[in-house]
Amino acid sequence: MTSATTAPPADKEGIDPHLRKLAVVVLLGAIMTVLDSTIVNVAVTALGRDFGTSLSTIQWVVTGYTLALSMAIPLTGWAVQRFGTRTMWLVSLGLFVGGSLLCGLAWSIPSLIAFRVLQGLGGGMLMPVGQMMLIREAGPGRMGRVMSIVSVPAMLAPVLGPLLGGVIVDNLSWRWMFFVNVPFCAIALFAALRMLPRDTDRRADARLDVLGMLLLSPGLAALVYGLSEAGNGTSLTGARFLTSVIAGGVLVAAFVTHALHRGQGALIDLRRLGTRAFTTATGGLFLYCGSMFGLMILIPLFAGIVRGESALDAGWLLAPMGVGAMITMSVSGRLVDRFGGRWFAVGGVLCVLAGALALTTLTPETGRGMIMGTMFVVGLGHGMIAPSLMSIAYQGLPREAVPAATTGANILIRVGSSFGTAAMAVVLQIAIRGEIPGASGNLSEAAAQHTEETPTLLTNAFTETFWWAAAILLLALLPIFAIPRKPKEVSLTK
Template sequence: MIATQKAPPPEAETGIDPHLRNLAIVVVLGVVMTVLDSTIVNVAITALGKDFDTSLSTIQWVVTGYTLALSMAIPMTGWSVRRFGARTMWLVSLGLFIGGSLLCGLAWSVPSLIVFRVLQGLGGGMLMPVGQTMLVREAGPSRMGRVMSIVSVPAMLAPVLGPLLGGAIVDHLSWRWMFYVNIPLCAAALLAAVRMLPRDTERDADARLDVLGILLLSPGLAALVYGLSEAGNGSSLTGARFLTSVIAGAALVIAFALHALRKREGALIELRLLRTRAFTTATGGFFLYSASVFGLMILIPLFARIVRGESALDSGWLLAPMGAGAMITMSVAGRLVDRFGGHWIAAGGAAIVLIGTLGLTTLDPTTGRAFIMGAMFVVGLGHGMIAPSLMAASYQGLPREAVGAATTGANILIRVGSSFGTAVMAVVLQIAIRHEVPGASGNLAEAASQHTADTPTLLTNAFTETFWWTAAILMAALLPILAVPGKAKAAES
């Protein structure tokens, strides 16, 4: 009798039912452009600076403002979903993103563009965690892998397609179309959400906002991400801006953790609910993996542009095979995770990514594009296995009321991890350049401009040394990944 009551419904065993499929379509439609906008503008920084006749350090805030707004909005997700409902927050967030996109396209000055990018980021920051929360609640444990493979699509393809789309728009259209292109797709997502999402039934009108928590965590994350972004953009690790931001951000995040653990109920993120081996190991592995793979995706275009002298669009194409590889393994990985658990699938994916990364450590100035694209295709095959596996594993053994906290916590760790990886790889590359190129300060443009016969070889050596660091971080990620509990063990707990 008990076993019969606990058995999942037939559709959970055989596949994704129409209601869950519609929900997944709504989430992917809404999230894809918000994630693309994290990278699409990067290739237009020069064009924006010329159009507005301003410095690079000023126009960089078009990217930084969006990133910081994303980081600050994520912690609000759990409380807002409890208080107003997932459907309501989805529609509000998507509306903010569409409005911000339109205003960005109409921007008349740099300050107005930065302000509108912040508005866009506030809406975009909540869409991914709200969408994940809706899908996890609907899917249940038996379909978690397949659902996470669907929601992983935007996150996997955005770093690859963003620079390509941005480069094509900048080369052939006005930069304003980078924002206008969001509007029709997101409007379709908004219409689909209105028609397909069920009315909110899980609302808690008494849910109170943890004001102290938001005052600690959101600025703390913003400061931490900003400091890491500064390091990624070439700032010195001993510079006042980097040190102040990172130390202040880390102190605020630690203070929030202590506050949340002491608070009996109503914390912005209920950290006590997340004291499970599955969540800790899966998100810890994802943090380190994100650092490694995002660092890799920064290094490849830099190598193409600095060492090989390729255009932004051509260098972006080197990342395209990664998306193709991920698409091949992603849907299969989701089904395997539902059947066998994510433990060995994630570990196998990490090993495949490691093989592709080790291939990049053998580059020389004459290495053909086919070899680099082949290595990135291998990385993509592993990437498509890791993302759905670890995302699904992080929810193992968690009660339904902990889904919001888990989703928020995981999104925060992934965002900080990607910023951390970008910063570490940029700093390691600078140090390697100073070591390899005589008289170089670590500045890429300065080192490349020396135009000696040995410069390409010396710069390539600096890049391959840095690829070894990405491989080392990836191997470190294997430790928590191997500790993720298997499906049978999770079911017993």
């Protein structure tokens, strides 16, 4: 076995100009695709008004993008092997910017949904392709710092998406939510053409695992769709939830069996991902994402439903989280490279847990300063967790396993985020029914009762749900404590 990278000690190795340029290219392309996962959420009402259609139909503008993202991610590993990282980066970015332009020009809801799917197909591959480029260039000695860079778009999206969407909807046409992507992505395309090296490691003989694709991509889409339906609260959506989740679970389980049997030729070679570092780090990341995304859904809902604040004002409550994450993320990557990531991840989870416990004390009269301060603390923890767990996941993996590991980690993050959102929505509905007898669980209907006790009762339902988010964070500590210590020498071997 020969070493792909001869890396000096992590504490003496910096981010060289080439890696810095590569990071700029990845961030330019990835950040808008991740923002588009949340930016449209605040425009649902405006879209329904302009197109004169129902909320359930408009929701597919959001759902279509999410499902396309989920279906595209599994294809990333094979596509990179077959065509190369540079080629797939340019193709994915081209699909995304083309879809963005068409979305802004959409003339009907069906056309807008179709163009959002095109956007999602491109956006779904951009993040994992970018991660692969950075990981291969950085080598093991700079993995923590690279993961700090990679985590920036995922950290900013839930914070900046609703804010940017609110500003655009309040002051411009909703079409500018899509047009704004075009100049950013055009710069990213130009930078990629200038800075990315030509592909030299593509394999013309790489064959697509068609059966695996037919099992995993629809299975993930069914899981994500079913989880998105979990919180809608009607008998029809309940049936959709059960049907979709069961079907998705069966398809994903069938893929796992198929991939373990096929081995190297599978869409994702699961045999290579059986290391203790990968399974424990991604297991902790799955549970952590579930709790974190649940928190980020609950805070704007609490502000809008209980306190009657606008979408933009509610979005500002999340802004300090981004500030806190940027502070710790700027130093955690280097420290993770030097000392290993397990205890940084533990410390980060405990920090987020402290924030979640503080949220269980909310009252209708709680000041904005307290909520924003709590989210700042949550952000400090988040900035420690994401780089730590992502860098640990690649610990001890051979170089050729990077595509499979990146694809698998992105799938777990996507499903974990959907799981957290769905779980918090269901728990909140149950808590509302417990606090307000006869309530359907629909937040708007419950808030519309306008009794003197309604804000307090709704707040009680939210605080009960925050306890569940805290419980999921405690569960995340179990796999994190099981993470192996960082070995003295780690190499991504060929």
